Amino acid sequence: MSDDVILRPTVNSDRLWADLMAIGEITDPDRPYTRRSFTPLFEEGRAFLREKFEAFGAQVKLDAAGNMIARLEGSDPQLGAIAIGSHSDTVPSGGRFDGVAGVIAGLEILRAIAESGWKPRHPIEIIDFLAEEPSDFGLSCVGSRGMTGQLDGEMLAMVDSGGRVLSNALEEVGGDTATLPSALREDIAAFLELHIEQGPVLEDRGVDIGVVGTIVAIRRIEVAFEGRAAHAGTTPMDLRQDAAVAGAATLVKIRETAERFAADKDSYFVATVGIVEVKPGGSNVVPRTCRLVIDARSDKPEILDRFQEIIDSESVAAAASARVERKSYEVLSDGVPAHCDEELQQHIRVASEELGYASLDLPSGAGHDAAFMARICPVAMVFIPCLGGHSHTPVEWSDQAEVTAGTEVLLRVVERIDLAGG
């Protein structure tokens, strides 16, 4: 063991933090922090990363799905890669952590390994996935879809507001649609992703490290009511067909049901009505239509099914009570939950404990590249706290100590996987 101790790589917290802050400066100056995929600023961010990786001898390449991959070879050519990754693109006016913190953590880990002289048995890869955030094409996780064989022709034909086709945009950033199947990987032994929690739980409980068990399934449901527009002054209450009344009653039931489901601590559940549209929208007109879009998430699809059934009947009842028609009840999109590997989760728990960090098992309520990667290899995610749970906003923040803790845990997990076998 003495040899191992001497060569143990060490995270350089100040260097890690400096790189994270530096790539944050690569932003649309008028909308900090904005580094959208498929833009020159995104390419500038990648050039920054490439230079950092090549400075210590990592090989950098782009795969056919536009993912940038930095790699150090391992000592055992029979072993698959231990991959660490996230994304360097942002939402418009986003923050300096969502995504890129996981890429910079990987950079520091790979650099620390290279500098330490430790030669892992597995190849180690750091992946900057292309376009995790929904780009102007309206598609999220372009790169991780591509790496897991989930990027199909229909998606590649999507068009942005400027008329650009996704397949062309992909080629412009260095991808290659002709050889897209080559991006599908079968040689990854484990995938690890560090990400800010984007929620308030770790901060609230004073915990350093979140061990993600499941990345939830997201189901979006649209409910539309149609009544009759009428004069707000002359139409008696008992003759109205007010669609907004049906919508409001349904929204109240959605909230009540979501709170009841969320109270069951054996599963994760949240539901949100983020879109409420009432038309025609005149102060003196009884509303004719009301449209709600529900976003429901759980680690268990059967819970989403039960929720969907309850709101189906609640919305029918609300429509009947308001004498309007429940015009539609449609699932707009649906997904399956992605489960993190139990052994990898245990590595994170033990690594945290060894390093003196408190950890907490929790689900991820947000989608991540790791959810796609779970289709091709064992995955795990390390969450770090973020201020007030804020994300997708310029005030998004994690402290240097928090980012460092997550990176140290992730490096220790890489060591544990490499030592453990496989």
Added chain:
Amino acid sequence: MSDDVILRPTVNSDRLWADLMAIGEITDPDRPYTRRSFTPLFEEGRAFLREKFEAFGAQVKLDAAGNMIARLEGSDPQLGAIAIGSHSDTVPSGGRFDGVAGVIAGLEILRAIAESGWKPRHPIEIIDFLAEEPSDFGLSCVGSRGMTGQLDGEMLAMVDSGGRVLSNALEEVGGDTATLPSALREDIAAFLELHIEQGPVLEDRGVDIGVVGTIVAIRRIEVAFEGRAAHAGTTPMDLRQDAAVAGAATLVKIRETAERFAADKDSYFVATVGIVEVKPGGSNVVPRTCRLVIDARSDKPEILDRFQEIIDSESVAAAASARVERKSYEVLSDGVPAHCDEELQQHIRVASEELGYASLDLPSGAGHDAAFMARICPVAMVFIPCLGGHSHTPVEWSDQAEVTAGTEVLLRVVERIDLAGG
């Protein structure tokens, strides 16, 4: 009485109907039926009316507030005028009855009187009030405000979307802001207005004539909630500050309270939430703000006060329950109810009975020029049924027989007032 019987004027139903349909053809062809005040089409409508009035010898003039007044002198110069009026302007894509049916009814009554040889003791006037519908300047009842001394400098300074000032627009249609006080009338003995009900009550009950008791007061209240935008996937239900939940719960309470108030048959009450705004409005974002605009109407201001108090505390409770701030609760506009003259109402009831029409006392839930006229003279309104209660839409409809019945009743009321005395 034999002399009176011989000279009794008679409504010509076909002529009345032909004129009503003819002026309906004066419309923006792309948006039937649209004849907006302060437009060339509006002037064309007035030219049509002027020609009809002058054809049988009525004097036609414009007052300083832009109202067009057709007049037949009476036999007793000591008596004030019996005035009949409404408005010839429409909302965009409105109907062929709201407003103009009352003007054409007045035209037919004045013409029938002129042709009959009957010389009333009172002068008879037919008034086409300027801009009853909210014009692009955002002000309703411009002409009846002017005739009752309620058109002030602040209103005259209002600007439309094209940058035109109302005072200039008023001059362009023949008004005169310099002599505006001259429009204020003190010589009107009675004001009568025929209008479609714009609601479903008369049709529902199979009644020909509505006898309006009160034109309701309208109070508009804005309620705004502010919570915290948050990630729809990662923010646990019990840590959310969802403004839409507070808004929906308040809307449900508004409806419940309105139904309870409306059930009290001693008074009129309706309340509507026609504007619901939820922001930022992303399907995956917990709403930060929600804004409702309430339109509450009653014949009794104390009922509006009570309603306002109840919704004040209900909205505070809804905000507390959703852990958001009830940011504002503001009265945007308020009015007083206008009461119709009891003697004139009785004339309408008796005239209806004499002519074999069923009548029903009811309040007006919509505002009308008559509500302003009530400040300077006794007023009454005759409502006629309209199909399905529809109004402010191209499908707005009353049958020829319904318009004729209302006109016949109104003519009989003029006779009764003139015969009754002073």
